[in-house]
Amino acid sequence: MIQMKNVVKKYPNGVVAANGITIDIKQGEFVYVVGPSGAGKSTFIKLMYREEKPTSGDVIIAGTNLSTLKNRQVPYLRRQLGVVFQDFKLLPRMNVFENVAYALEVIEENPQVIRKRVMDVLDLVGLKHKVRMFPNELSGGEQQRVSIARSIVNMPKVVIADEPTGNLDPDTSWEIMNIFEEINARGTTIVMATHNREIVNTIRRRVIAIEGGLIVRDVNGGEYGYES
Amino acid sequence: MAMKARTLQRHFRESLKSLTRNGWMTFASISAVTVTLLLVGVFTIIMMNLNKVADDIENDVEIKVLIDIMEDSEQAKAAEKQLIKQIKALPAVEEVVYSSKEQELDLLIKDYGEDLSLFEQSNPLNNVLYVKAKDPQQTVKVAKQIEKLEHTQEAVYGKEKVEKLFNFLNISRNVGIVLILGLLFTAIFLISNTIRITIFARKDEIEIMKLVGATNSFVRIPFVLEGMWLGILGSIIPITVISVLYSNIYKLIQPSMNGELLQLLDTTPLLYQVNALLLAIGVFIGIWGSFMSVRKFLKV
Numbered sequence: 001m002i003q004m005k006n007v008v009k010k011y012p013n014g015v016v017a018a019n020g021i022t023i024d025i026k027q028g029e030f031v032y033v034v035g036p037s038g039a040g041k042s043t044f045i046k047l048m049y050r051e052e053k054p055t056s057g058d059v060i061i062a063g064t065n066l067s068t069l070k071n072r073q074v075p076y077l078r079r080q081l082g083v084v085f086q087d088f089k090l091l092p093r094m095n096v097f098e099n100v101a102y103a104l105e106v107i108e109e110n111p112q113v114i115r116k117r118v119m120d121v122l123d124l125v126g127l128k129h130k131v132r133m134f135p136n137e138l139s140g141g142e143q144q145r146v147s148i149a150r151s152i153v154n155m156p157k158v159v160i161a162d163e164p165t166g167n168l169d170p171d172t173s174w175e176i177m178n179i180f181e182e183i184n185a186r187g188t189t190i191v192m193a194t195h196n197r198e199i200v201n202t203i204r205r206r207v208i209a210i211e212g213g214l215i216v217r218d219v220n221g222g223e224y225g226y227e228s
Numbered sequence: 229m230a231m232k233a234r235t236l237q238r239h240f241r242e243s244l245k246s247l248t249r250n251g252w253m254t255f256a257s258i259s260a261v262t263v264t265l266l267l268v269g270v271f272t273i274i275m276m277n278l279n280k281v282a283d284d285i286e287n288d289v290e291i292k293v294l295i296d297i298m299e300d301s302e303q304a305k306a307a308e309k310q311l312i313k314q315i316k317a318l319p320a321v322e323e324v325v326y327s328s329k330e331q332e333l334d335l336l337i338k339d340y341g342e343d344l345s346l347f348e349q350s351n352p353l354n355n356v357l358y359v360k361a362k363d364p365q366q367t368v369k370v371a372k373q374i375e376k377l378e379h380t381q382e383a384v385y386g387k388e389k390v391e392k393l394f395n396f397l398n399i400s401r402n403v404g405i406v407l408i409l410g411l412l413f414t415a416i417f418l419i420s421n422t423i424r425i426t427i428f429a430r431k432d433e434i435e436i437m438k439l440v441g442a443t444n445s446f447v448r449i450p451f452v453l454e455g456m457w458l459g460i461l462g463s464i465i466p467i468t469v470i471s472v473l474y475s476n477i478y479k480l481i482q483p484s485m486n487g488e489l490l491q492l493l494d495t496t497p498l499l500y501q502v503n504a505l506l507l508a509i510g511v512f513i514g515i516w517g518s519f520m521s522v523r524k525f526l527k528v
Contacts (some may be wrong), residue, residue, distance in 0.1 A: 049269065049439070079441035089436045093249045100331070106442040108235045 001027045001158060001189050007057035009043050009213075012183060017043035018054070019213035022228055025191065027157065030184045032200050033193040035210040041193040044210055045109060045162045047189065048072050049083050051223040062157055082151025082188075086166035089144040090135040090150075096122065097131040100150045101166055107154070121149040125179055141172030148179055153187065161192040165199065175202060200224040243453035253426040254458065258398040260422040261462020261514070264415035265506045269470045271411055272502055280493050282397040286364040293357040294381040307379040308355065308496075314377050315359055320370050322362040329353040339487045354381060365394055415509065419462075420517030423455055427521040434525045446524045451522045452515055457513025460507065467503045472498060 001026040009018035017040040025031055027188045046052040047059050050066050050070050059066040062080055069077060090099050097118055122128045125145040135143055144164060151159050161180070165173035177199055184190050194200060200207060200223065207222035208215055217225065247254050295311060301362040308326070315324050327335075332353045337344045347353075361370045367385055374383040427434075437447045473496050482492055 051439075075438070075441045075446075077441075078439065083439055089432075091433055091436055092435070095248065102437070102442075103440045105235075106437075106440060106446050107462065108232050111234070151424045156439075167332060 001025055001029070001062060002191065003058070003060040004047070004049070005052045005058045005060075007047060007188070008041075009052060010055045011049065016213050018047065018057075021059070021210075021211050022215070023175050023208065023215060025189060026093045026223055027077065027189055028184070028187050030180075030205040031188045032205055032207045033194075033210060034200060034207055034225075034226065035216075036226065037195075039211045040213040041210055042162060043213075045160055045191070045193050048158075048160050050077055051083050072196075075106070079103075079154055080158070081157055082148075082154065082156040084144070084147050084151050084159065084161040086163040088135070088140075088147045088167075090143055090147055092135055095132050095134050096127060096138070096146050099135070099146055100153050103153050117153055118149075121153045124150075124152075124182070125149045139172075141175060144168060144176055145179065148176070148183075152183055156188065158189040158191065161190065163193055163195060165194065165196050170198070173199065197224040197226070207219060229377065235446075235466075236449075239449040239453055242342065242450040243457060246450060246454050247457055253429065257422045257426055257458045258462045260375045260419050261459060262465045264418055265463050265466040265510055266469060268408070268411050268415055268509065269506050271404075271408055272505065273470065273474060273498070275408060276498065276502075277367050277392050277493055278400060280430070281490055282401065284491065285393060289361075290365050291359040291361075291363045291367060291374060292384040293359055293374055294354040294384065294465050295357065296379045296381045311377060311379050311412075312357065315357065315374055318370060318373055319367040320361050320363070322360045325358040327358060329355050329358045331358055331459055336337070340511075359383075360435060368428055412509070415518075416513050419459075419513045420520065423458065423514065423517035424521040427451060427518060427525070431525050434522065438526070445524060448519070448522050451518045455514035455518030456511055457514070459510035459512070462514070463507045463510035470502060470506075 004021050004023045007018050007021045008016070010016050015067075019040075019042065033041050033044055043052060047054055048061060048068070049108070050059075050069060056068055061077065064077055064080075066077065083112065091102065100118045100121060101114050104117060109117075116137070119128060119131075122131060125148055127142060127145055127149065130138065130142065144167075148159075148164070153162075159180075162186065165176055168176065169205070173196060179205065180190055180192065204221040206220045207224070208219065209217035209225060252520070293311075295304075295308055298307060310325055312326065315321055329351050332355075333344070333347060338352075348353055359370065359374065360368045368391060371383040371385050374380055434447055439442075478492055478495050485491055
């Protein structure tokens with residue numbers, strides 16, 4: 001599903017955030033990406049949704065090689081992925097329904113289908129009763145649930161999450177993890193960068209540790225492995 | 229990829245929604261459009277009227293050539309023929325119209341009343357040639373040339389008045405054009421700047437839209453349509469104010485100017501033209517301003 005081959009990413013300021021990363025993530029896997037701050041986790045994630053282009057090497061997502069992907073094709077790649085961020089990235093002037101529906105409007109889906117699919121995913125994340133509310137009227141956990149709903153409404157094969165619980169309290173974090181687990185149980189591949197030791201050590205899944213732009217550990221059912 | 233009609237509909241809906249949800253920003257942009265278009269409109273109308281006055285005056289300038297009075301009518305006819313031929317031969321002359329002294333008297337009677345019909349018995353007037361120069365500005369030159377010709381008693385034109393008038397008209401026209409151009413540039417700058425600020429506040433939104441898989445045109449079209457609405461909404465007040473104001477001024481002033489040389493431009497088609505111009509400027513600037521601002525943030 002996700003493959004990286006000898007991926008190197010050098011930023012113009014000289015920082016090497018990926019120094020030859022090779023990885024293979026299969027369809028349906030749940031993968032944690034861990035490591036200290038500044039180790040290259042975010043770059044690793046950004047390479048997958050083509051926010052960053054590799055300096056060299058190949059990134060292949062669902063059969064598409066991102067190294068040769070043209071800028072104007074990027075939107076079509078992103079429609080096959082769901083992306084969730086630490087700061088939610090909701091559209092402030094759109095209500096809950098419109099935020100989730102946006103991901104379907106960009107693919108010019110039929111309005112009846114949009115309505116049904118949006119209500120279904122909002123039901124899944126437990127926010128069906130707040131469809132008309134705006135992001136600033138919601139708690140952090142609720143906003144993150146909206147953003148997860150948006151990421152899966154397209155039925156992507158992969159959901160990529162960059163510290164999705166980073167801004168949330170422990171209880172809310174667990175709620176979010178339950179949703180991810182449920183999505184994963186339906187066959188969606190999940191790649192999640194996290195600093196949350198509790199979660200990684202409790203919900204045991206494949207753990208990839210990145211330090212200095214290199215994969216230093218890749219264990220199924222592994223531990224977080226860092227002091228938090 | 230061709231856009232579905234449904235999607236275009238969606239973009240229209242979205243642009244209208246965004247107008248209402250942007251509240252103060254929308255208000256600020258519309259106000260900027262309104263103020264500048266009002267200025268542009270008022271100035272355009274003043275300039276167009278000045279221009280009309282200038283044209284009228286220019287086209288009215290002609291040389292009245294009084295032909296020598298001769299007793300012998302055969303001789304007189306020959307002299308007139310020769311004079312007409314000579315004047316027509318001057319390169320700067322556009323047309324020559326002959327008017328007999330009887331026609332001249334009729335004109336006077338028409339203007340000053342029947343009392344003058346006394347003179348029909350013994351007409352003291354000259355036969356006259358009305359001469360127009362190809363370019364009104366050459367009037368002075370032509371008149372001087374005609375005065376030198378044989379059988380010309382006098383070539384009459386406004387002399388100094390005409391010369392001063394032409395100088396004045398030339399200057400005022402150029403100043404007007406410069407002013408309108410300057411105003412237009414200011415308008416474009418002011419309005420597109422306001423729209424740019426509005427969109428700049430939404431830079432993050434554009435980034436999010438792109439992360440969710442929106443193509444550039446999917447992001448751009450609602451913004452551009454929103455710019456169009458700002459232009460349309462912003463031109464409503466200027467169009468109304470200018471129409472009402474000018475119609476009233478016209479109604480007030482025009483009756484007292486009947487028969488005079490100076491005339492205001494009729495409300496139609498002037499108001500249609502000016503209003504169409506204002507709407508066009510508003511829409512163009514709205515669309516162009518949004519287009520340029522969004523473009524900056526659309527880089528992947």
